[in-house]
Amino acid sequence: MRVLLVKLSSLGDVIHTLPALSDAFRALPGIRFDWVVEEGFAEIPAWHPAVDRVIPAGLRRWRRNWRGTRVERRAFRAWLGEREYDRVIDAQGLIKSAWVARLARGPRWGLDRASAREPLAAWAYAHRVRVSRDQHAVVRTRLLLAAALGYPPPDSPASYGLQRDRLPAPPVPAGDLLFLHGTTWPSKHWPETYWRELTAMAAAAGHRILLPWGSEAERARAESMAAAGGDAATVLPRCGLGELAALIGASRAVVGVDTGLAHLAAALGTPSVTLYGATRADRTGTFGERQVHLAADFPCSPCLARECRYRGEAAVQPACYATLGPERVWRELDALLAAGPRGVAGGA
The missing domain is CATH 3.40.50.2000 (Glycogen Phosphorylase B;)
Known part of the structure; x- marks a missing residue:
């Protein structure tokens, strides 16, 4: 057929x-x-x-x-x-x-x-x-x-x-962790200050962190995060989709916002902590084993809106992420790493 x-x-x-x-x-x-x-x-x-x-x-x-x-x-x-x-x-x-x-x-x-x-x-x-x-x-x-x-x-x-032998070779040696901080919706962006704190926590725990980027704004954020992680954090060269897939597949774990690359991590069987503010994990979240979904606990979340529409006082933007700080994300990530080696995604 x-x-x-x-x-x-x-x-x-x-x-x-x-x-x-x-x-x-x-x-x-x-x-x-x-x-x-x-x-x-x-x-x-x-x-x-x-x-x-x-x-x-x-x-x-x-x-x-x-x-x-x-x-x-x-x-x-x-x-x-x-x-x-x-x-x-x-x-x-x-x-x-x-x-x-x-x-x-x-x-x-x-x-x-x-x-x-x-x-x-x-x-x-x-x-x-x-x-x-x-x-x-x-x-x-x-x-x-x-x-x-x-x-x-x-x-x-x-x-x-997915057949891993069809992926290109990684452009750099794989790290322990890969942080997927880029996304097209402004309402999905986890605050940069939180990313810096999480990077510092992971570096202090002895992990090597890789930071990809796909635009000049994302590269500036990655460089800011790398400064918080010192020698343990590396800003990647600009990578193609296949090269990123290879690095994701070789990582011990991934932390990401609700972005396509986070779904690619699930498809490759990489343990992940994914952050949801504006969107719904139960309908379009990462799908597979060892996928941890952390959703903001906020009155208007999930709003499913591209831009944050909250007009009240807020410590961060988007406002809903004030309920999803770096300490909570680190606890979930640390527990995921402590659970042992990841499995391999099933074949067809």
């Missing part, structure tokens, strides 16, 4: 889709997937053994220069139309992903109006599946693919199936 899967973005959403591929790979011998994904995340599907072809889409970039990318968009449409698929599955449920699914040849499956994030997307599918929204994104996608491909709903633990 040949299946086209549409899951464009974001990084966390792409990672949440991997266990469903592992289910199908086990349930249907010989099944093969092509995967349409935003070009910035195109490395990830190729790390799964069920994926034959990754079809990068530049929708975010094309929107900024619609006229200038006409030739590129035509080539994308032609690429999608090359094969007849046994199933075309939109696992995202957005209007843009439904548009991509309509460009492909084959019976289209997706979520129904009550289940999709954008209900109008359901009109693009010949076959619609109802999946309760009151459960984690990983579970929802596993149920969608089971219904679309005709095997029983899985009851086994989620397996991301």
Whole structure:
């Protein structure tokens, strides 16, 4: 069976889709997937053994220069139309992903109006599946693919199936800890003063800490954190997604905000402490073994808002993180490290 899967973005959403591929790979011998994904995340599907072809889409970039990318968009449409698929599955449920699914040849499956994030997307599918929204994104996608491909709903633990031998070599030696401090939503940023305190605590306990960055603002924060950690903290060179995956997979533990790289840590089986203020761990949090979720305890949390809207007095910004200080995070991290060596994420 040949299946086209549409899951464009974001990084966390792409990672949440991997266990469903592992289910199908086990349930249907010989099944093969092509995967349409935003070009910035195109490395990830190729790390799964069920994926034959990754079809990068530049929708975010094309929107900024619609006229200038006409030739590129035509080539994308032609690429999608090359094969007849046994199933075309939109696992995202957005209007843009439904548009991509309509460009492909084959019976289209997706979520129904009550289940999709954008209900109008359901009109693009010949076959619609109802999946309760009151459960984690990983579970929802596993149920969608089971219904679309005709095997029983899985009851086994989620397996991301990532093959470590497909990752590039780490750019530097791995550290004990890796702190994922960068995120796109301002409301998800843990205060820099807290990061500095946590880095100092980890360094005083004898740990080596690696600090990645992806923008100039993140590099400045990483350098500030490194100053608090002294010789024990290292600001990484700018890394690609695969190089970061290799470092995450080799670390003893990770601390992160709710960002795609934290979900990648869960997929690689790395023990993690992840911090939630504006978002809900029970719906879109890291999913897997030895994943510790620390949620802010604040009247308006989780607000699910990109910007903090709290207008009262607050010791830090975002305000909800005043209830989630570095001492608490260090206690959870120290306990996670004391529990012993981490396990290895299951295969497909």
